[in-house]
Amino acid sequence: MPGYENLSRMDLTYREDTPRIPTREGVELYYESRGEGTPITMVNPFFLTSPSWRVFSEQLEKDYRLVSYDMCNHGASSHIPEEPTWDEHITDLIGLLDALEIESTYLIGVSTSTVLARDMAIKHPDRIKGLVLTGPVFGPRGMRRQRQVQRAWLRTLQTHGVAGLYEHMYPEVFSAEMNEFLGSPGYLAFREAFSALSTVEDLVNGLTRAMKDEHKPQMLAGIQAPTLVVIGDDDFLLGPTGAKELAGQFPDGRHEIMPKAGHVPYVDDAEHFQALVHKFIGEVEARA
Known part of the structure; x- marks a missing residue:
């Protein structure tokens, strides 16, 4: 089932019976845990929340333990004065894994959260079994382009609000194929969902934080975890050549290109994305 159709099944409601996990003073995280087996932790970009993963990870749930959560200052997790x-x-993230008794995990980062995934693998290599970097915001030369894009998004958000940001982002983030498939009805329906995901304050904080990363290609040489770079061939930030070069900067890196998919390729084709993750983890586990 194409991701476009999965969008109509998205359930963004929170499970009120799920206890929050305290991770540091004044911070508690909302999380969801589904399935059993080898753990996979999915880290949202600043524009999506934990419940949005459900409909795009149903196949993985059959074979793995899936953990998703809202980062501090976003979604249903604690909001504190400073981002x-x-x-x-x-x-x-370490506090969440400790509380869930997860010694090591595969980590899926998406868009801005690929920065968090990268840094986690550098600073806590013993906790990471493998990385899946989906639509990474850093390329083989750096991330100047991403900061320029985020600066423009931030200006639009501050001037025109969430609706204006959505109008700005939609044709950039989502593939041409998906845009044509959904048409105006899909554009309007997803706008309602997007507006419900985050507040202006959350998005301003997230974009501001994302622009403060300084990616240097040599950082990747220190990541020993097997790494899979996944992009759509219609990603507006990183093309197939860039993805291949980026994957080559990891000691144990590889890449996959998803046809006709955009910056968040699992939305375009959830089944294909899950199959790639399943294959990657199978190969890594077979070598262990």
Whole structure:
């Protein structure tokens, strides 16, 4: 089933009976855990929330334990006065894994959260079994382009609000194929969902934090975890050549290109994305 159709089944409601997990003073995280087996932890970008993963990970849930969560200052997790640093987000993730008794996990980062996934693998290699970097916001030369894009998004958000940001982002983030398939009805329906995902304050904080990362290609040489770079061939930030070069900078890296998919390729084709993750983990586990 194409991701476009999965969008109509998205359930963004929170499970009120799920206890929050305290990770540091004043911070509790909302999380969801589904399935059994080898753990996979899915880290949202600043524009999506934990419940949005459900409809796009149903196949993985059959074979793995899936953990998703809202980062501090986003979604249903604690909101504190100052946006956490990347190091504080890493501390929160470690606290979440400890509370769930997960010694090591595969980590899926998407868009801005690929920065968190990268840094987690560098600073806590013993906790990471493998990385899946989906639509990474850093390329083989750096991330100047991403910061320019985020600066433009932030300006639109501050001037025109969430609706204006959605109008700005939609043709960039989503593939041409998906745009044509959904047409105006899909555009309008997804706008309602997007507006319900985050507040202006959450998005401003997230975009501001994301622009403060300084990616240097040599950082990747220190990541020993097997790494899979996944992009859509219609990703507006990183093309197939860039993805191949980026994967080559990891000691144990590889890449996959999803046809006709955009910056968040699992939305375009959830089944294909899950099959790639399943294959990657199978190969890594077979070598262990």
